[in-house]
Amino acid sequence: MIFHSIDFLIFLIIVFMVYWQLPNNGQKVFLLLAGYIFYGYVHPWFLILLLASTGTDFFAGLAISRYNHWKRAILFVSLSFNLGLLSVFKYFGFFTQNINWLLNVFDLPTVQYAIMVTLPVGISFYTFQSISYTIDVYRGRIVSCRNPLHFALYTSFFPQMVAGPIERAQALLTQLESRRRFSPRQIQDGLFLIIWGFFKKLVIADNVAPIVNNIFQLQSPPFFVLWVGAFAFTIQVYADFSGYTDIARGTARLLGIELTINFNHPFLAHSPPDFWRRWHISLSQWIRDYLYIPLGGSLCSPQRYFFNIMVTFFLCGLWHGASWNYILWGLYHGLLITGHRLMSVLFTGIAWPWRMPLALKRLFMFLFAMIGFLIFRETDIAHLMRDFSLSPLNDSFQERQYALFLFVKVATYGLPLWLHPFFAQKIVPCFKENRRQLLKSVIAVLLFTTTLLLRSHVTVDFIYFQF
Template structure:
């Protein structure tokens, strides 16, 4: 079931009503688990069977690691092999076969045309990573294994964050599953705001800018300016789309008394590539940091190996997004950006160039612009899956351009900018006034009073500005 569908508008109030009518936490958890499996199996019932298998294996692995601590390495390995095997089969098998076939063909050997035609189960990348993290945490003895099977299954399959995250840690979500929840009017108000803001970001910003990007990238010969106007639109689309999902997830969870972690922190206001990754898909960034980068040795190893660790982590991040070389390229590009920025920072700190105080805000803004530009180049790699076409688009120059295209690109750019204005304003307000008062935390009285007004405006926006062609969430495909 998709958040941006009519069935969800019926499903959420129903779940909310029944859930709070249930007297005990135990019954609430059973009901939530059933509701979550219904949510996942709404389109394909076997999706629910798969998550049940992943949950069971990791649940048993947790208990086994506690029972036989000396064998926990093998147990963890078995759990990892199972989870990664499931992920590998459903997500990467066809990609692997295609590449083997292409390689054989390139070597002049007889190739084959096998495709398993596997349907990617919704949310598989998210819940397998969440389950893996749990098993690793139990292995590291950072958390105690969950004994209650229902509670564990609910932790893995809690419907708001099931399909596209945030990827929750057991230390954060499990205690909420185990404890009795309560909801206050303030939490409901805040949850509703997150829902309305999330729907606005998806239906108005992401779907409208997505339409611009779609049109540009469907052109046979878009030209230099048009391509970058399209990339700008896509940059907005992907942020708004994914952020919207997180907000709707957090809003829905809050109505049920759960607090999910934030996944975004105005990433287009980042001042460096590393800063971008601290603000973009934060739950994945921290997951990769804690379960890949640091176990590899992090930065406490010789510089060449540290650089290798960074590159490997980012390449994995790219591959996690999709079974296609352009995602690997995108991950590698970001790894390279982080490395270059790290080296640049080292050089500038060695040179110790004094920066006058008055210039600092300007320099910071410049850094933001440059980072945004670099991120946009990355989005082109992300958006165009065909390598030949990608190379062709990267070779376009403004000098070959027909002057009329400049006007069209400007129009598309401004159209994208106007649709995304609320996101930019939110970011600016966050920078200027709300650094310590997040929209979703404690707000000053005036802001609290403005909240219903803001929600009313957002609702009006959804009603009159939503895209004529709604699209599914981009991160559903990952």
């Protein structure tokens, strides 16, 4: 079920109305049912995988707590199962294609396969969420959950199950178990988040999407038009994904649950590490805690640090999709992080460039991020190579005019994304609590009206659904 549909609107109204009439345990059962209806709405058979992953990790958690001597083996089984699911449903075709390419290079017989696998929506998210639980139990950070209802609800909490945020058991499971109280303020905040999320998705992302699609469909776009396309895609992917997250968080809040903040104004980032503290926070912290730190983190030799960062970001890129451009995107960010670290070391004791104005640092980081998103969007490697070989000198005056027109159009749609931190950090805090709530109500009504007026009526799926 997609958020921007009449089906979800009706679903949410029913869930909300019924949920708050039920006692605590009734709410949990009802939420679980709602989660399965939500997930299995279009493809019911995907539920089998979800249930299998849930069952495996629930029992793995119990077994790890009970059989301490076997905990490593049990963890291995759990990880193998979840990563196996991902490998089959997400990476099978990719691995086979690349193996065949390698076999072709050495003139060896290739692997023939006839199965076509559909990628179940959200598999990357709920498997990672499940894995984090098992690992935390293994490490002793949390005690295993003994109530199957609670655990099933943890893996199938519908607002966040298909595209995050990836929630840790400490945060979400605790809330799901506790009693929730109806709070008008929480409902108001939830509605505000939902409306802001829909505005970002339907007005910004979906109106920019056709421009992005048209530009990236060109065989050989002019230089400036291409980079307007990269800029537009950066706006689109942020508005789309953060819009989804806000709808998810707002929906959860309507049900008395607090989800992780997944984006913290990433366009204000002043360095690569700062960018990853602001972008897809739940994923970046997941890979930090379960990949990067176990590899050794930064407390090692420079060569090992480089290796750790590159492996982490290689896998981060691979998580996004079974395609070389995602891997390249991950490696590119790995290079940015290590490059930043190297510069910190080289320029220790020297003021420049660390004295660069913050605005300029932010601008540079935005440009670096934009280059990354060009790699992210361009799935054809040959086209990507050609994109980077383009020269601005070859563009005609007319082509620059086209680029300017498209840039202004995209920037106009994207303007609220830059205004938002200004309002959130400078304007709204100036008001006292009750007036702040009233102000947010007024803004919510304005956003809702603007969404009705400006929403794109071409249905575009959320980008991160494909991951």
